[in-house]
Amino acid sequence: MGEENRNGRLEDIQQTIKDYVNLRVDEYKLKGVENFSILSNKVLVVLIATMLGAVMLQLLGFAVAFMIGEITGSTALGFGITAIVFAIALIAIYAKRETLFLNRMVKMYVKMFFGNRK
DSSP, rough: OOHHHHHHHHHHHHHHHHHHHHHHHHHHHHHHHHHHHHHHHHHHHHHHHHHHHHHHHHHHHHHHHHHHHHHHOOOHHHHHHHHHHHHHHHHHHHHHHHIIIEEEEEEHHHHHTTTTOO
16 A cells, blocks of 8 residues: 555656646747747847938938038039048948947847846
């Protein structure tokens, strides 16, 4: 009788362990889906903002180029000066790319994947 009772407890413990492992697997799946959803959302927002920003910069560049062209009397000179300004801005962004983008992305990923641990 004691042997049957021990076997029953052992089976209960095994079942509890299986349930625990299944719950942990489900928890990791849910965290993965949540993190993927957050990442997808951020990618879409950045993509849309980048496209809108590019259109805005393009229109602003045209406006400034034509304005400088009116002031100097040469549209080509206006577009040349505007291109130089954009090239300087591009060089500045390229020089600061690690602090502007890489460090922030690493922090975001670390927070997203490891921030909820206790």
